[in-house]
Amino acid sequence: MGKTKLSSIFTNGIFNENPTFRLVLGMCPTLAISTAVTQGIGMGLATTFVLVFSNLVISLLRNIIPEKVRIPAFVVVIATFVTIVDLLMKAYVPSLSQSLGLYIPLIVVNCIIFARAESYAFKNPPMASLVDGLGMGVGFTLALILLSSVREVLGSGTFLGIQVMPAAYHPMSIIIRPPGGFIMLGILLLLVNAMAKAFEKRKQTKSKEEIA
16 A cells, blocks of 8 residues: 555545544543643543554454454454553553543543444555554544643633733633533534635635646
């Protein structure tokens, strides 16, 4: 498989099929932990780790796993890597692990992981599946960082726990509450998809001009 093909698979997860802004998957952890940038980065990296290695293993075993038991097999593979990342976080970043709480174990049933296992890893070769998992993970992490940055700055006046807003600024506490999460996600979905459509339209226009 060529480098161009692999790069296309990687960027697909960041732009065309971004799990958060294009496919709107994994909304539960996205809204719950995006009140602080450190939590967004932690959840994004943990999910990326599970995506990459579960995609790789499922792809390697795709010709061995019987069709009828593929879902239980996916669960076992995904749960294995979730357990690994959970134990690593508890050992090396206990404060982050505690702040993310139940949402790390819940990666086992994250629809992003299952979607890639079912629609991609189970049907494609290992290297492509690994790159797909990496692209989806990076796309999810970037989306979490963007959303959590906006919510932390506006809702707490801080960024990565450091005060960045003037002392006179009154934090909009609603932004770090559940209603604020839905509001900010909706605004970002609108902006990101509007920019994506404008870019696609511009690309099509440029292609027509080159043909003409």
